[in-house]
Amino acid sequence: MTGNKAAATAVKLARVEVLSAFPVTPQTTITQYLSEFAANGEIKGEFVNAEGELSTQVIVQAASRAGARTFVCTSGPGQLYMHHPMHSTSSSRLPVVMATVHRGNKSMQPDHTDLMSQTWTGWIQLYCENNQEILDTHLMAYKIAEDKRVRLPVAIGYDGYVLSYTAEPVEVPSQKSVDDWLPPYEYQSILPKDYDPATGGRGFGGGGRDPQQGWITHHEALLNALPVIKEINEDFGKVFGRKYGNGLTETYKTEGAEAVMVAMGSLAGTARAAIDNLQADGKPIGLIKLKCYQPFAVEDFKEYGKKFKAIGMIDRNVCLGHGGAGYRLIRNSLYDMDERPKVLQFHAGLAGKEVRVGDFERVGEKILKAAKGDKVSQVEWV
Amino acid sequence: MVVGIRIHGRGGQGAVTASRLLATAAYYDGKFSQAIPMYGTERRGAPVTAYVRVDDVRVRERELVHTPEIVMVLDPLLSTRQTMADDMAEGGLLLLNAAYPPEEVKTGGNIRVATVNATNIALETLRRPITNTAILGAFAKAVGWPKLESIEKAIRKQFSGRIADMNVEAIKRSYDECSEVIPAPVKIAGESEAIAVGGYGVLKDVSSWRVFQPVIDMDKCTGCKNCWIYCPETAIKWTDENKPEIEWRKCKGCGICVNECPVGAIEFKRVEIKNE
Numbered sequence: 270m271t272g273n274k275a276a277a278t279a280v281k282l283a284r285v286e287v288l289s290a291f292p293v294t295p296q297t298t299i300t301q302y303l304s305e306f307a308a309n310g311e312i313k314g315e316f317v318n319a320e321g322e323l324s325t326q327v328i329v330q331a332a333s334r335a336g337a338r339t340f341v342c343t344s345g346p347g348q349l350y351m352h353h354p355m356h357s358t359s360s361s362r363l364p365v366v367m368a369t370v371h372r373g374n375k376s377m378q379p380d381h382t383d384l385m386s387q388t389w390t391g392w393i394q395l396y397c398e399n400n401q402e403i404l405d406t407h408l409m410a411y412k413i414a415e416d417k418r419v420r421l422p423v424a425i426g427y428d429g430y431v432l433s434y435t436a437e438p439v440e441v442p443s444q445k446s447v448d449d450w451l452p453p454y455e456y457q458s459i460l461p462k463d464y465d466p467a468t469g470g471r472g473f474g475g476g477g478r479d480p481q482q483g484w485i486t487h488h489e490a491l492l493n494a495l496p497v498i499k500e501i502n503e504d505f506g507k508v509f510g511r512k513y514g515n516g517l518t519e520t521y522k523t524e525g526a527e528a529v530m531v532a533m534g535s536l537a538g539t540a541r542a543a544i545d546n547l548q549a550d551g552k553p554i555g556l557i558k559l560k561c562y563q564p565f566a567v568e569d570f571k572e573y574g575k576k577f578k579a580i581g582m583i584d585r586n587v588c589l590g591h592g593g594a595g596y597r598l599i600r601n602s603l604y605d606m607d608e609r610p611k612v613l614q615f616h617a618g619l620a621g622k623e624v625r626v627g628d629f630e631r632v633g634e635k636i637l638k639a640a641k642g643d644k645v646s647q648v649e650w651v
Numbered sequence: 652m653v654v655g656i657r658i659h660g661r662g663g664q665g666a667v668t669a670s671r672l673l674a675t676a677a678y679y680d681g682k683f684s685q686a687i688p689m690y691g692t693e694r695r696g697a698p699v700t701a702y703v704r705v706d707d708v709r710v711r712e713r714e715l716v717h718t719p720e721i722v723m724v725l726d727p728l729l730s731t732r733q734t735m736a737d738d739m740a741e742g743g744l745l746l747l748n749a750a751y752p753p754e755e756v757k758t759g760g761n762i763r764v765a766t767v768n769a770t771n772i773a774l775e776t777l778r779r780p781i782t783n784t785a786i787l788g789a790f791a792k793a794v795g796w797p798k799l800e801s802i803e804k805a806i807r808k809q810f811s812g813r814i815a816d817m818n819v820e821a822i823k824r825s826y827d828e829c830s831e832v833i834p835a836p837v838k839i840a841g842e843s844e845a846i847a848v849g850g851y852g853v854l855k856d857v858s859s860w861r862v863f864q865p866v867i868d869m870d871k872c873t874g875c876k877n878c879w880i881y882c883p884e885t886a887i888k889w890t891d892e893n894k895p896e897i898e899w900r901k902c903k904g905c906g907i908c909v910n911e912c913p914v915g916a917i918e919f920k921r922v923e924i925k926n927e
Contacts (some may be wrong), residue, residue: 372720399711434690436670436675438684458835521880538712541712624714
């Protein structure tokens with residue numbers, strides 16, 4: 270099945286009660302599948318058509334507040350259009366789950382700039398490598414979002430076209446196994462009364478207390494989500510037989526490796542093939558897949574920083590005037606170490622530029638050079 | 652061993668569906684597969700490309716297929732172009748939708764060729780020139796996999812009822828009518844040339860889209876201008892003799908004029924593809 274079918278199937282399995290979406294390429298077929306499921310009764314929930322993405326976000330936000338399990342999905346420009354209510358969804362600590370089918374902001378082809386530009390709205394962001402992972406991550410996302418220790422919305426990012434329209438084998442768990450693992454959602458506010466919009470409180474840090482308190486609580490909630498994401502990933506693995514590293518990051522063939530490349534989303538699949546080829550040639554390089562971008566797994570990278578002499582981050586994004594998002598976070602995580610590894614920056618696959626296995630082999634060789642202490646350029650656009 | 656397949660067709664012939672059916676059938680055969688469509692500003696008639704990768708292990712790489720072992724062409728006019736064989740692997744197989752035997756194929760290179768008249772099969776089984784299933788049976792015959800039953804199972808998963816039955820008939824006929832696979836008669840590849848695919852304004856040329864074309868009987872024509880009004884491509888000019896004249900560059904062979912003519916003066920005739 271295609272990536273979009275995998276997302277829609279997971280939403281059906283999760284027995285979502287209120288869905289709202291506005292069709293936008295390359296997300297369109299999720300909307301199509303979900304309307305079909307709602308029309309033929311496979312989904313018992315309500316599918317709400319809206320005139321735009323801003324409304325879809327407001328609709329699921331209100332439904333989530335009323336106690337419904339919700340789903341919304343979008344791509345590129347639609348993502349930017351729903352930016353404003355995304356803040357209030359996360360500030361109100363509502364467990365909305367959203368699929369972002371990446372579409373860049375400078376072309377219709379994919380890069381991660383659409384979802385990454387929502388970083389400051391404080392949603393949990395998980396990225397997927399293949400269609401199986403899309404299905405599994407949606408199921409995990411509901412469990413993470415609705416966990417009383419978390420209560421935050423989760424955005425799932427996967428590359429448009431590359432995954433959304435590519436068909437490949439996906440194992441679909443039975444409805445019963447999903448029902449057993451994922452109990453129905455029950456609304457219960459976890460915010461103090463003064464802050465809870467549901468009780469007439471001011472929400473967002475008002476109410477006569479420290480006006481910063483809303484930001485502090487929200488920030489801490491994201492950091493506290495890290496162990497919960499790990500735990501739910503483990504639990505999913507026990508029940509369904511598939512897990513994704515520790516839930517935050519995953520290592521691939523890193524044993525005995527001197528250096529690693531770090532990739533996100535579908536690029537990680539191509540990178541795996543490149544690592545296989547490089548290791549077959551005796552090159553000691555492994556792969557780290559970054560699945561959970563927000564909150565960021567600082568502790569994981571401190572461990573990697575001790576093990577490897579060089580880390581090359583492959584960003585399918587650029588924060589204009591700053592650099593790659595992942596690269597900056599990794600370097601930041603390593604700053605307090607006494608002996609820091611080299612960290613190189615690669616930008617790849619922006620605006621849908623095709624990235625081939627050979628490109629990553631070249632990237633791997635460059636990272637190994639840096640590990641040996643050779644002088645190489647810090648930043649490269651692959 | 653990984654096998655890369657490239658599928659050429661036109662919007663409306665079902666190249667993307669062909670890629671998915673093939674990937675699904677290969678999966679039923681016990682292989683891992685990946686069907687990759689190439690989306691741009693596709694629309695009915697414009698050339699489109701899709702890719703399939705089949706392997707014994709789960710496919711992880713996400714690049715397109717750059718040196719295909721097999722190329723399958725759904726459109727008879729595209730089948731005459733050398734471009735279709737570009738970047739093929741040595742000894743690869745080129746399966747063409749063509750009304751002529753493989754001995755007459757002009758596409759050259761160190762490749763093997765086979766042909767099947769998929770347009771005929773499609774018109775006779777589906778009543779429309781959607782050639783994807785009408786070539787998949789031939790694929791199974793020429794390549795040796797996937798099993799015909801696997802393709803049928805994939806079709807019945809995608810379609811239901813009468814549509815599924817018609818498509819299953821198409822693959823069976825196509826399996827039976829596929830030619831032998833022979834080494835390409837032309838060894839040296841000719842020059843690859845682009846094909847006019849549309850465009851706007853003066854560049855507009857949709858003539859390659861036609862499967863049928865309108866032929867006007869001027870004696871029957873009353874000069875009512877109905878065809879001129881309804882033509883969606885403004886391909887009909889009006890002459891001083893109060894008669895229509897078709898600008899062939901603009902005519903995509905949609906048949907609306909044939910349908911709208913109140914006196915039945917326009918006939919819809921099959922376009923013959925010359926293999927030059």
